[in-house]
Amino acid sequence: MAHSIPLGKGSISVSLPSCDVTAVSPPGGEAVDVRERARAAVADPHGPRLAECVDPDDTVTIVVTDVTRATPDDILLDALVDELERAGIAREQITVIVGLGLHRPLTDEELRESLGNHADLAVNHDPQRTVEVGTVEGCPIELFEVAAQTDYLCSTGMVEPHQYAGFSGGAKTAVIGAGGESQIRYTHGPEMLAREGVRLGRIDDNPFRDFLDRAGDEIGVGFCLNVTHGPEGITGASAGDPRAVVRELADVARETRSVTVTEEYDVVLAGVGAPKDRNLYQASRAPTYVALGARNPLRDGGRIVVPATLTEGAGEGTGEKRFHEWLSNAADADSLYREMRSGYEPGAQRAFVVARVLREHDVWVTNSQHPELVEDCLFEAADRPEDAIEPGSDVLVVPDALNTLLV
Template sequence: MKIKLDYNNSTIEVNIKQGNVLDVLSPKRVKVSDETEVLRKALSVPHFHFQSAYFRQSAYFRLHKPPLERFLFDAENVLVILNDATKPCPTAKILEFLSGYISGDKFKFLVATGAHRAPTRGDLKLIFGKYFSRFSQALFIHNAKRDEDMVYIGITSRKTEVYINRLAIESDKILIIGSVEPHYFAGYTGGRKAIIPGIASYKTIEANHRFALSPDATSLKLEGNPVDEDIIEGLELFDKEIFSIQVVLSHNRKIYAAESGNIIDSHLLALEKVNEVFAAKAENKADIVVTVAKSPWDINFYQSQQAIENGKRILKDSGILILVSACKRGLGEGHYSEILFSCRTPQEVIHKVNTEPYKLGAHKAKRIAELASRSEFWAATGLPDEKVKKMFIKPYHNIQQAIDDAIAIKGKKATISFLLDGATTVPVV
């Protein structure tokens, strides 16, 4: 049996006996007829159930104009918040659809990097497409570590001090453009995450992400998820009129569904379609799981964690997880690699994270160590072998060889499951 895997924007074919294959999982194949029509419908019926009474009584609702035009009509300083290049949101397509609404000098654009590195010029061209030159003079990149750019707005019940980018504080209104996918500890991407962590300070992000150590911080879960609940509390401190456009992508990255309106409602209403596309029924747990981090999650090992976490969901204890990711820009941000490199065993990593003050990325180190403690963790990447080994991972550069070796260890009757788009496919047993 031949199975095609994406690696570094190309396709690699692996061979395996059909009798060994338990599951080949990927996002559900859904039909997308007209992306423009999907966006048009979403913008014609925005959702504002949770918006303030003042906002519901404002001129926005009295004007007989299209909803987004009503939202923008009296604003003099509008901030448009966009995803960075680590997210698959088709921002350029959405900007094209909105081009009639967002012309003029009252608009600024802020790329919500969270704690990620700044995008390159090439990244920005990818994000903005043909609109890069048009908006480049009004373009700003969020830098979570520039304290002078941040404004304190309050503290959550979990003691997260919330600092937000000054551009958002000084704007009249905010327009958010984003996409919603499963997220391995926040439940889902999109919506509220454009603000926290998107345009929050490093201190705020670190305080919020410490809750990723909780077992309730997991994919497809919002209720009882302390990461999400803390984000929502932080968002409630942010008193701004926000119009949010959230899209759900198909298996081939087309705009399958969209919602607009309040930052909370538009996000929650998108989740049904997210689950339809990205939650995949699995037969059972497997002896071997091959999980593929496709672009943009293959940009570095940090982002590839999404594929690792989804693969873990269907891996038997003492099984072998094989990550396939080019890791084009190395290990990525965060304290996680320093923790892993400083310890001699996975158990030492777990103890270190559990007993020392949390630093951003520690949750990743602990999750990797937990996997390495109960199973074998292998990775076919472009990373140097010595760095991979220091993270308690067996390095490979040939995917077929890794699969063959895994079957040799687990036996001829070993079961193997594939996540062809591991960063977004959430297996449900």
Template sequence: MDFKIPYGRAGLEFALPDAQVLATLTSKANQFEPDKGQQDLVDQALANPIDSPGLSELAKGKDNVVIICSDHTRPVPSKFMIPPMLEQIRKGNSDANIKLLIATGFHRPSTEAEMIEKFGEEVVKNEKLIMHRSTNDEDMVDYGTLPSGGKLILNHHAVEADLLIAEGFIEPHFFAGYSGGRKSVLPGVASKETVLANHCGEFIAHPNARTGIIEGNPMHKDMVYAAEKAGLAFILNVAINEDKEIINAFAGDFKAAHKQGTDFVAELAGVEAVPADIAITTNGGYPLDQNIYQAVKGMTAAEATCKDGGVIIIAAECSDGHGGEAFYNTFLEAESIKEIRDEIASRDRTETVPDQWESQILARILDRFEVIMITAAPKKMVEDMYMHKAESMDEAIKMAESLLANDKPEITVIPDGVGVIVQK
């Protein structure tokens, strides 16, 4: 069987013996054929908002308008989304002061080149872009307490807006259930302290903090509360296929529009697990596979279909390396995976450290499986994090066979690990 899977910008091609491949788990989003083009889908959503007045109507009399925008780590097709949002706002109030607040969450700031690639040169040149930095206390406003007990501290540009709106995309998310909607606020424009409280070890370990689950998810509850307190009035979220093309769009009330979006994505993304000795996965290619930190998401899809003691192979370019100093150092400095898991489990909600959530999930995976990365990240870095590095799929398969002591292991392939909800 011949495969081409997402990897960086170019993709990765390889072949596997037919007899060993049990299944290929793919989202139906890749076969979904929308009845309109990308721009028309966005325009249609804006023209037919869900449980909300239109954006131009909301903008009337609102002088200070803030659009929360996704950052460089998200494949949101903002070039199709931001211009019509700006047009609608200015139709309602031609004098509105509009700011694009880049929701970096806990990520590094985006570069100008990344912003131009994402929004287009015209938007970057002519609009006011503000980079959220979660560690800049002077940019924050204390808004009380989250349902979980953590402090709710948000970027002042967001909470001081007369009209706060957000763009984003909806995909399965490995602990928030789905991306999009309320996540633009928390973690998007929240302080470091608030992100740490929400991403605590207790919540990450919760059985409902998993891909495709919102009901009973404690992280989601905090996120919705934060969005309400911030006054998030309107969202434009899209669903995309493996080519990062818009296949549907949802605009309006942040809860109602997000719900319609997650229902749509759930229908397409749900796949049944097919347990195998080896699970091959990806993190969806660029920009989602820029670092090891992000690549943990793709590993969770394989986690749901790999047999205990099996091998996960993930193809993730990771041109930016590990993606988080604290994340990397957690593994570099630990004597064992058990030490990492025990240390995180011992911490109270108020004692969460940066990148702990990613460390916790990767340690959970490594406790049950061997992980081989096909990656551009340095070999030492990968091995410091208790994983193996391979230069090609052929090498990865041979390595997996050696680890399993089995020269004909059964294989399940997940071409896009962040695009599916693997159901056991």
């Protein structure tokens, strides 16, 4: 039996006749009409309506996600802009910031594709143009000056499993996406990532998530509109108070994405697909989600196989370049992990968590446009998944690895 695995915007068929193969997919949920559900969420939010939070002469900034997340920002912006117009806010009083963190800026074409009719309102975040607006746990909280100068701050977001925050979304879009290196360095440093509770799928008693929420208070994220998705598409939307929004949609995501795994396997074949498989930085989330989640299904010495196009190589942003530099200059995963325990620049945290995985498991990246880069970064490269999986292996196939919680 062949298995369909995402690759870019399409898929590949993988046949492993000599292996014992188990395929798992989350239960999913019924896809909703995103436009309808977004407008309903804005009309019935957690807390007051957005139109009640602003005055007609206010300037309003909305921080949205970048191309590394499949958030329907154009539709979410439609709902938010309409609500602001209801409050008397003119279009020229609204600014949209693309929350890049340390990722690369979006091109004009990407802005039009992701933001639709609102692309003319957009500006790419610039981490070199930030101002300090407060502190949390002694960490200076920096914000893109465009956002710092606004009267009211909103955000969109995708609530999906996140390696450190448990689930993304809420204040994170603005705190990290429109923030400076200070809080990125603090939250993504080895001390924070080693804390109890910082893990995939967990928001309660998670120090990383707690920091994001408090930093969101400091920068003034007053209202957010988030969605979550499953295999069938967008499965929910929620608006209003960032903490309540994340909690509501995380519950939806757990119901639609959790899969119970009781056995151990020689190989996990982990699908990624677009937009995450466009570079190694993002595609490397798959092996870390598998091995560092609530339940690692691999036997000792087991391997993870990830088909990924890598059209952008390692990635083009500052964070992606730092990730590549650490991995490509390392002799081996163990020495890299020990060296990075002493600290690293923001963006390099992906190399740190990848090193944690590579100490225990081989990771193969197949079907990529840059196999030489893959091997320079301590991974193994192969043309096809079949070439990376030994005959007779017990294989767990997870077609949508970034949206499946193995428990």
